[in-house]
Amino acid sequence: MTGYAPSREFVHRRRRGAELVLMLLALAVGIGAYAAVGLGVKGRVPADLVGYSGWLAALALGAHVVVRLTAPYADPVLLPVVTALNGLGLAVIYRIDLASRTSLSAKQLMWTTLGVALFAAVLLLLKDHRRLQAYTYTLGFAAVFLLLLPLVPGLGREINGARIWIGVGGFSFQPGEVAKVALVIAFAGYLVLHRDALALAGRRVVGIDFPRGRDLGPILAMWLVSLAVLVFQRDLGSSLLFFGLFLVMLYVATERPGWLIVGGALFGAGALVAYSLFPHVQSRVEGWLDPFGDTESFGQIVEGLYGMAYGGLVGRGLGQGEPWRIPFSYSDFIVAAVGEELGLTGMIALLLMFGLIVERALRTALICRDGFGKLVATGLGVVFALQVFVVVGGVTKLIPLTGLTTPFMSYGGSSMIANWVVIGLLLRISDQVRRPLPEARPLTADDATTVVRMR
Amino acid sequence: MNKPIRTMAVGCMVLFLALLLNASYLQFVSAGDLNDRNDNRRVRDAEFSRKRGEILVAGSKVAESVPSGDVYKYQRRYPQPFKYAHATGFFSYLYGASAVESNQNDVLSGSDSRLFVNRLVDTVSNTQPEGGSVSLTLDPRAQTAAFDGIQQLGSGTQAAVVAIEPATGRILALVSNPTYNPNLLASHEFEAVESDWKRLTSAADEPMFDRAIQGVYPPGSTFKLVTAAAALESGEYDPGTQVPGTATLDLPQTTKDLPNFSGSDCGGDTVTLTQALMVSCNVAFGALGMELGAGALENQAEKFGFGQRYLDGLGGQAVSVFPEDPDAPLTAYSAIGQYEVRASPLQMAQVVATIANRGLGMVPYLVDEVRAPDLSVLDKTSPEEMPQRAMSASAAGELTQMMVEVVDRGTAKTAQIPGIKVAGKTGTAQSAADRAPYAWFVSFAPADNPEVAVAVIVEDAGVDRNAISGSGLAAPIAKAVMEAVTGP
Numbered sequence: 001m002t003g004y005a006p007s008r009e010f011v012h013r014r015r016r017g018a019e020l021v022l023m024l025l026a027l028a029v030g031i032g033a034y035a036a037v038g039l040g041v042k043g044r045v046p047a048d049l050v051g052y053s054g055w056l057a058a059l060a061l062g063a064h065v066v067v068r069l070t071a072p073y074a075d076p077v078l079l080p081v082v083t084a085l086n087g088l089g090l091a092v093i094y095r096i097d098l099a100s101r102t103s104l105s106a107k108q109l110m111w112t113t114l115g116v117a118l119f120a121a122v123l124l125l126l127k128d129h130r131r132l133q134a135y136t137y138t139l140g141f142a143a144v145f146l147l148l149l150p151l152v153p154g155l156g157r158e159i160n161g162a163r164i165w166i167g168v169g170g171f172s173f174q175p176g177e178v179a180k181v182a183l184v185i186a187f188a189g190y191l192v193l194h195r196d197a198l199a200l201a202g203r204r205v206v207g208i209d210f211p212r213g214r215d216l217g218p219i220l221a222m223w224l225v226s227l228a229v230l231v232f233q234r235d236l237g238s239s240l241l242f243f244g245l246f247l248v249m250l251y252v253a254t255e256r257p258g259w260l261i262v263g264g265a266l267f268g269a270g271a272l273v274a275y276s277l278f279p280h281v282q283s284r285v286e287g288w289l290d291p292f293g294d295t296e297s298f299g300q301i302v303e304g305l306y307g308m309a310y311g312g313l314v315g316r317g318l319g320q321g322e323p324w325r326i327p328f329s330y331s332d333f334i335v336a337a338v339g340e341e342l343g344l345t346g347m348i349a350l351l352l353m354f355g356l357i358v359e360r361a362l363r364t365a366l367i368c369r370d371g372f373g374k375l376v377a378t379g380l381g382v383v384f385a386l387q388v389f390v391v392v393g394g395v396t397k398l399i400p401l402t403g404l405t406t407p408f409m410s411y412g413g414s415s416m417i418a419n420w421v422v423i424g425l426l427l428r429i430s431d432q433v434r435r436p437l438p439e440a441r442p443l444t445a446d447d448a449t450t451v452v453r454m455r
Numbered sequence: 456m457n458k459p460i461r462t463m464a465v466g467c468m469v470l471f472l473a474l475l476l477n478a479s480y481l482q483f484v485s486a487g488d489l490n491d492r493n494d495n496r497r498v499r500d501a502e503f504s505r506k507r508g509e510i511l512v513a514g515s516k517v518a519e520s521v522p523s524g525d526v527y528k529y530q531r532r533y534p535q536p537f538k539y540a541h542a543t544g545f546f547s548y549l550y551g552a553s554a555v556e557s558n559q560n561d562v563l564s565g566s567d568s569r570l571f572v573n574r575l576v577d578t579v580s581n582t583q584p585e586g587g588s589v590s591l592t593l594d595p596r597a598q599t600a601a602f603d604g605i606q607q608l609g610s611g612t613q614a615a616v617v618a619i620e621p622a623t624g625r626i627l628a629l630v631s632n633p634t635y636n637p638n639l640l641a642s643h644e645f646e647a648v649e650s651d652w653k654r655l656t657s658a659a660d661e662p663m664f665d666r667a668i669q670g671v672y673p674p675g676s677t678f679k680l681v682t683a684a685a686a687l688e689s690g691e692y693d694p695g696t697q698v699p700g701t702a703t704l705d706l707p708q709t710t711k712d713l714p715n716f717s718g719s720d721c722g723g724d725t726v727t728l729t730q731a732l733m734v735s736c737n738v739a740f741g742a743l744g745m746e747l748g749a750g751a752l753e754n755q756a757e758k759f760g761f762g763q764r765y766l767d768g769l770g771g772q773a774v775s776v777f778p779e780d781p782d783a784p785l786t787a788y789s790a791i792g793q794y795e796v797r798a799s800p801l802q803m804a805q806v807v808a809t810i811a812n813r814g815l816g817m818v819p820y821l822v823d824e825v826r827a828p829d830l831s832v833l834d835k836t837s838p839e840e841m842p843q844r845a846m847s848a849s850a851a852g853e854l855t856q857m858m859v860e861v862v863d864r865g866t867a868k869t870a871q872i873p874g875i876k877v878a879g880k881t882g883t884a885q886s887a888a889d890r891a892p893y894a895w896f897v898s899f900a901p902a903d904n905p906e907v908a909v910a911v912i913v914e915d916a917g918v919d920r921n922a923i924s925g926s927g928l929a930a931p932i933a934k935a936v937m938e939a940v941t942g943p
Contacts, residue, residue: 252459295494302494308482309489310497322497344482348475355471362464366457374456378463385467389474398477 012434015076016068022080023064027057030087033318037095040319040341046094055109056087059116070123071431078360078430081353082408082423086112086416088350089409091318092330092337099324104411111413115420122424129429133372136189143182144225146175151232162235162403174414176229176238177405180245180383181418181425187246188375190218191253195371199254222246223266227274234280237390237402241383243267248382249375288400300327304395308339308347315343331410332403335395351392354407357423358385364430373429380422493551503527503548508563508586508828510543510555512593518543518556520586523643531641537634538602541665542593542769542821545637549648554665555589555821558770562587562825562833569825569833585828592625592823592836594618597907600939601630604932605913613914614929615666617804618936621905623838624808624817628909628936631670633662668766671773671797672912675884676716676735676925677895678792680806683732683740683857685747685755687850692728692743694853700726704738706784713741713787716883729857733865735881737791744790745783752790753777758845759806760816765841766801768822775802792884804910807897810854811878811905814846859902867896869930872938876902879933881925891915896929900937907940909933 031053038046046052060083067074090112094105126132132139150156150163157165157172165172191198203212226243229235247263274281283297291298291305303326310321323329323337330337339347361381368374387404394401405415481489490498504527510518517539523530531546533539544554552560561567565586573584601616608614611633618628639651655663664670686692700721703712714737715721721736731739744752756777757763766772778785778795788794798806801819809816818839825834846854858878861867867879879898886893899908911929918928 248463252456252463255456255459292492305481306489306492306495306497308478309486310495312482312486322500325496339478339482344479347478347482351471351474351478355468358467358471359464362460362467365460371456374460378456378460382463382467385470389470392474393477396474396477396481398473 011436012073014072016064016072019067019076019079020064022076023060023083026080026084026087027053027060029084030056030091033088033091034094036318037091037098038319040317041095041098042319052109055113056090059113063116063119066120066123067427071427073434073436074427074431075360075364075434078357078423078426081356081360082420085350085353085408086115088338089334089406092323092334092341092409093411095319095341096324096330096337098319099322102330104330107413108411108416111416114413115416118417119420119424122421123428126425126428129373129376129425129432130370132185132376133189133192136186136193139182140186140190143179143186146179146182147225147229149175163233164235164238171413174405174412176235177412177414177418180241181380181421183242183245184249184376184379184383187249188372188379191249191375192371194218195253198250198259199256218250220266223263223270226267227270231274231278234278235403236274236281236284236400237394237404240267240390240402241386241404244386245379245383249379252378253371253375284400284402288394288397291397300333301395301397301401303327304329304333304336305397307336308396311340311343311346313344315339315341315346317341331405331412332391333395334406334409334411335392338409339396351388354384354388357381358388360430361426364426364433368429368433373432377426377429380426384422499548499551502560502564502566504529505565506585506828507531507546508565509588510559510563511588511590512539512542512598513595514590515595517591518546518637525643527643530643533637533641536636536638538598538630539593540634540637541631541667542591542629543637545635545640547640547648547652548643549645550640550652553663554769555591558768559589559822559825562589565828567833570827573827573829587828587833588826588830589822590824590826591821592620592627593629593821594627594940596939596942597628597936598630600935601628601909601911601932602632604911604935605630605632608913608928609917611660611917613660613666614912614932615670615800615914616909616911616932616936617667617800618907618909618940619804619808619817619819621808621811621899621908622817624819625823625838626819626821627907627940629667629821631664631666633658633660635662665771666800666912666914668769668799668801669771669773670914671775671799671802672893672914673796673884673886674792674798674803675882675893675895676737676792677803677806677880677882677897677910678796678798679732679735679740679790679882680810680854680858680880680897681756681759682744682747682752682790683728683854684759684810684846684850685751686728686743687853688755688846689747689751694727694729694857696728697725698728698731698736698739699742700724700731700736701738704741704787706741706787707745708782709784711784713737713784713791729860732857732880733860735861735866740791741787744786747790749778749781749786749789752786753779755845756796758816758843759809760802760841761798765818767818767820767836767839772801773799775799792882800910800912802910803895803897803912804908807878807880807899807910808905808908809841809845810851810858811899811902811908812851813848814851815844815848816841855902858898862898867898867926867930869926870896870898870934870937872900872934872941875900875937875941877934877937878902878905879930881930883924892923894923894925894928896925896933898930898933898937900941907937909936911936 035045097105149166155166157167159165226239229239250259287298291301295302318341321340323340326333358381365374365377391404391406393399407419507520509516520529544556546552546556563586565584597618605614614632616630642648700723702720703714721734761775764772775798785794789796820836855878862870862877862879866881870879877900882895884893894913897910899905911933913928
């Protein structure tokens with residue numbers, strides 16, 4: 001293991017000033033997009049522009065102040081990027097609102113507020129990410145419980161064929177989004193304890209270390225959970241996400257590519273069986289290979305493709321395309337709406353921003369000094385990357401379409417809250433790893449031998 | 456654990472790279488194809504709310520966009536809807552476009568690459584892009600003569616006329632009847648459009664079907680021109696060569712005989728080739744066909760354009776065919792334009808235009824000029840020759856002389872124009888026993904310096920079976936078109 005050992009002289013700067021400047025830019029993106037939507041659709045700026053901007057600015061600057069106070073060494077790029085994405089998402093939802101006479105953007109602003117509040121709560125209440133390791137099993141069971149909730153009769157709701165929602169009162173909620181965060185922490189806690197057993201025992205076949213049969217327990221269990229999500233909740237995307245996440249964390253913890261091969265084989269087998277057994281999986285594949293063969297059934301994909309093609313290189317301009325033609329252009333297909341109105345240029349900018357979040361998460365994982373923190377940061381980064389890949393890839397016809405939300409952009413409270421919590425956790429870890437060490441430590445510091453104070 | 460994290464970072468980068476490349480492919484490379492798809496409502500919406508270019512015939516508008524005052528801003532209008540329907544086509548929100556409206560859509564809608572600079576200027580000055588205009592080769596006199604000629608037989612007459620300028624290939628008249636009113640389909644009253652569309656597409660007489668270029672029919676005796684051309688081209692025949700002229704032709708391998716249309720002989724046991732064409736002698740041309748062989752006939756037909764799509768500026772051209780490898784008796788039938796020989800009115804017009812142009816066919820075209828919104832000429836079609844010469848100039852001259860005899864003294868006296876030499880050929884083609892024969896007439900004038908070649912088919916005029924003949928029904932229409940073009 002070649003650890004990333006920062007030289008003793010190198011001290012990360014706080015960079016809070018840089019963050020503030022970037023925050024202002026991000027706000028300009030969000031508010032500018034909001035104003036542009038009004039201009040594009042109605043020819044004048046939205047009547048509530050001042051109030052809206054004030055609210056958004058208060059949220060953004062509030063978040064910045066919380067970071068300044070509680071995590072002064074945290075990564076300065078994450079928060080601005082997320083703010084820009086969130087602001088852009090709000091503007092696009094507002095654009096769809098104007099076309100289809102809904103008021104989702106107001107609700108989404110409320111969810112954003114709640115998300116930022118939870119983000120602040122994470123930073124204020126969680127002083128050290130390693131404390132989360134104590135809740136490994138609690139969070140693990142909570143995650144499984146949350147995942148199974150939609151299957152409870154009377155509570156679960158089936159929307160668009162996927163039973164991944166619960167309804168309480170007038171609200172519907174997607175517990176899987178929250179379960180995702182809990183799972184990352186639970187996996188990290190479990191793996192950091194059991195990585196030796198998983199890593200050391202095994203046999204070597206054609207140059208690759210394969211794990212022992214008895215160590216396959218957890219991976220098989222996770223495989224079954226993923227399959228259950230696929231079969232009972234008919235949610236291809238979440239199933240892929242959870243299993244992929246687990247595999248990657250297992251691989252990172254044990255450093256054995258064999259796990260990827262075993263897991264990949266398991267997933268492939270599961271996918272094949274699912275394909276041959278379930279018509280809805282077959283239909284997804286058909287819609288991917290030839291959506292134009294049946295534009296009645298695959299109208300969403302087709303309209304999405306038309307929208308993005310219509311956008312071309314520079315887009316029609318906010319408010320000047322017809323993204324309301326795409327069903328669910330405010331949630332799953334919001335990326336298509338961006339592609340239509342902001343063009344390939346906007347699309348690339350969007351993907352780069354998502355990529356930046358992943359890059360920052362993995363960078364944090366690299367310089368993190370404790371195994372648990374590494375695994376959590378890697379898990380959060382990878383789950384983010386996988387989610388973006390699955391949903392954007394599905395919308396742009398790179399892979400079969402599966403329903404997943406686009407982080408920070410799609411309309412939906414559960415996703416918004418969960419992703420703000422993810423950013424809170426990443427900033428907490430990042431603050432921890434960039435903070436100068438209290439006293440000089442010997443250079444031999446290696447993550448394998450770091451003493452971690454648990455409480 | 457850093458090594459696998461780095462590996463994962465590379466993995467994530469690959470995922471994002473795939474997304475970026477795919478998005479670029481989608482929005483840059485394949486965007487054009489997606490935008491061109493018929494059910495893409497975005498593109499149609501945009502085209503609908505834009506000032507679409509005009510379609511012009513001799514300087515006057517046959518299709519224009521006028522401000523509509525509704526959400527689509529412009530309404531497509533066809534000032535002479537019935538006469539020009541099959542040339543202009545329609546432009547409909549619900550059902551797309553047809554004919555020139557469809558074929559020249561890029562120019563008319565303003566999205567043509569030749570209009571790029573205009574679009575750029577429009578973008579900078581923030582005005583809606585406008586479409587360019589398309590001028591057709593049609594001659595309003597010829598078009599009107601053809602249209603009125605058919606209407607005189609009754610407005611329900613199923614007929615088609617194509618007139619071509621032999622020296623250039625310009626299409627001077629393009630009429631198909633029954634016709635329709637494209638204004639109905641261009642309307643923004645979508646419910647009415649829907650019911651009109653249903654009515655027009657389900658009507659038994661197919662008013663939206665362009666018989667002139669999309670229909671193929673047995674050409675009957677007009678095909679004898681192709682057989683005669685093959686004979687003259689073979690070098691073994693000239694207009695004076697004696698050919699069989701009996702009342703019936705004994706066909707090999709079958710007990711059936713091939714009779715003449717009249718039932719009597721053609722003027723003797725043997726007659727000259729000129730005489731055979733003059734009286735449209737089935738026996739003579741049946742025998743000639745067997746003598747020359749199916750291969751020679753097919754070869755000659757292809758030189759005239761059979762088996763090919765060559766029309767420029769209009770889609771949907773039906774391919775005219777000569778049957779594959781007919782046996783001897785069927786070759787005889789094919790030589791007189793029966794059996795499975797099928798030709799579109801456009802194709803027969805092309806045959807006579809080729810003969811008129813001394814054996815050299817010109818590619819027929821309908822779009823003369825394309826202009827930008829500022830009236831600068833973007834493109835002007837220049838006449839083009841067909842891939843191969845159909846006949847030698849001398850053989851074409853001989854055939855022309857024979858066709859003049861047909862009009863002067865033969866079956867086509869109804870097409871005579873005082874003071875002008877007309878070359879022509881009649882045809883009355885049997886199809887099925889239970890349907891009326893097709894009346895054909897093909898001609899060109901003046902014979903010594905041709906200005907116009909015409910093909911007329913009357914498919915069904917609702918007249919008595921015995922009254923159907925090329926000379927009776929079709930020739931007067933052709934005559935009117937020729938007079939319109941050659942007249943003062």
